[in-house]
Amino acid sequence: MLILFFSPLFTPAGEDDLPHSFHCLSLLSLCLSLPSLGAPPLVPLYSLVLTIPYPYGTYWQEVEEQQQMAFRQLMIEYTHPSLQRKACLQVTVDDRAAIGPWVATLAARVGYPLVDAFGAPLIYRLRSVSGAFLLTTGQFADARFPSGSHFILERERQTLLPRREQGEQGEQDQTSLAALWVSRRSLLGVLSACSVLGFGSGVTTAFAQHLLMHAREAIPPISLRTLFRDHQQTVRTLTWSPDGLRIASGGNDGMALVWNEEGRVLFRQQFPAPVGALAWSPDGMQLLAGTAHTVSFLNAQTGILLAENAKQHTAAITALGWTQGSSMEALSASADTTAVVWSEQSHQPLVIFRGHTSAIEALATCETTVVTASEGGLARTWSARSGQEIHGYYAQSQRPLRTVAFSSHGSLAIGGDEGVIYLWSDARTCQRQVPDVFGVHCLDEAIRLQGHTQPVRALAFSPDGTQLATGGDDHKLIIWSLRTMKPLLLQWQQDAIGALSWSPTGSLLAGALGAGVALWRLHL
Incomplete structure (x- = not known):
């Protein structure tokens, strides 16, 4: 009633x-x-x-x-950023939806980056499997394809880097970058998982709009701080000063440049050969440079040459480093298969390590412990004081090793042509080792990080040891969580990544991309 x-x-x-x-x-x-x-x-x-x-x-x-209102079903195939395998989504779209913003939103939803290392937007499109349709602009109503069609989500190829006038190397507009991170418009359909993603049975339109509204307001996990472009050829090495105020970079143009995070050059040193390696002393007073088979010691404040040695090594210098602790020693590694420990004061050789039989490609130090990785696929751990091996060698891959990194806590990461990163929690000790024809072999199991599809060229631990930045020939920058061993961020770059270096504060990451160096601000 x-x-x-x-x-x-x-x-x-x-x-x-x-x-x-x-x-x-x-x-x-x-x-x-x-x-x-x-x-x-x-x-x-x-x-x-x-x-x-x-x-x-x-x-x-x-x-x-x-x-x-007209709705159509689409099957959209894409490459999962973390799992690196094909996946697909079933999507219901409104014919009135604008294709461009809708595709950008979908790309962000599945984890694709919407800006590149230089802050420029990345454009995505839908390509039908048959090749008959290419969806980029306009409305879905303009495209004559049947419901149930199968499309591939892909990025439009861009070959030119964004031009920037001199003086524009500084701070980026954070508001515009945040707006680029996720487009608020569209994604009016319902997403449902048809593979390994586990999105559940569906996401309603209201939920999608709510998600996008808040996503746009969020700060992007990575933004460009500075793009340094004073090198004329490929940058091969870079390193932060211990105080975090300067960056040193060297390249095939024979230039060693020291500059600040705004991109202003403080001094430059010209060498007759490509600069293959640089390393800052722990006290910030000396800068070690490797050019051809010459080791050079520079005053890190003025760039004045303090000493050089062109006789000790007989092949190209491939890596440099310093020990940490009560006394500092410089280290150099070479394609001549040897590594040398140098006096910080006299700049003379103190110890020569001859444990490798193939070219040494990389070295890393943790206090006085040194790890050198070779083209033969072996990584050896030895003492900078005695030149003797501390424990058995690592041999995870038969392919060449290209890069190695030590965390401040003793964690070791190694990468190379295989594209896999091997990680040990503490490489200063070995629990299981056996003798063989190459010496003593450490059998401690390594954690495998698989995200790259081509050779890994660069590794860098965050200062607190909780994250690992990796890069390589596949143009991918990946930031890994060392708690979960999963990627926190994956972003494709315009060029292969040849070197990475984290600032001492952990707020900035420097990366060598072709002839440029990008400084990224991270919000992870």
């Missing part, structure tokens, strides 16, 4: 022909919902009902619009 008594109050003039059962259903739902909100029964309910008009006209207008 209560329902019949109130239902006429919901019938506006001119619409008395609406089904009576509809009035009852509307009022019933209202009466049932109000007590759940804390309203007392009956009398207070009566007053609440009387003050609420029901917009039937709006309802029928929405019904008519929905009846006129």
